[in-house]
Amino acid sequence: MAIDDPEFYVVSKRKLAILFLSTFTLYILYWHYKNWDRYKGRHPEASRFGSTVSPVPRAAFWMFFTHALFRKVKAYGHEQPAIARWRSGWHATVLVALMLLANFIDVLIGGTAGDIASFASVFMLLPPFLKAQEKINLSCGDPEGKGNDRLSKANWAWVLAGGVLWVLVIVGVVMPGVP
16 A cells, blocks of 8 residues: 555644644544545445445534444554553544534533533543544554644634634633624
């Protein structure tokens, strides 16, 4: 397998963390899209046998397709001992459960404490995504994700937009009465 044509979306953990945090986890939609798009590009036959791989809906409803994605990554990289030992189903379940908790935490707690807990949940979600990316990179022969480590101009635009959003969220949490 050539590193320049990976089966799944290879990206460095550093870049993933920057984009994940700066976009308040929205980068994960793109991440899922790219993983399914790469997979579909490498497996056009999947569409012929009743298992249509449509990257856009799989990204939009990623919580329903995380288990399938992780299973495919594990199957692809099964010759790597770290991938073979990876409990991909458990990892996917934890990731989906944490995302559901993060989405409902401010409702469960309420008030400013709920806002702060929701804000903090972004950081709680990062480690499982980084672990998944580690497995993807390893299975694709680029353990460090060096093939996609640099931030592009578009990435910087998202970081900048996310930075503005972070400031607005922090101001909203610290000074809730300010319009």
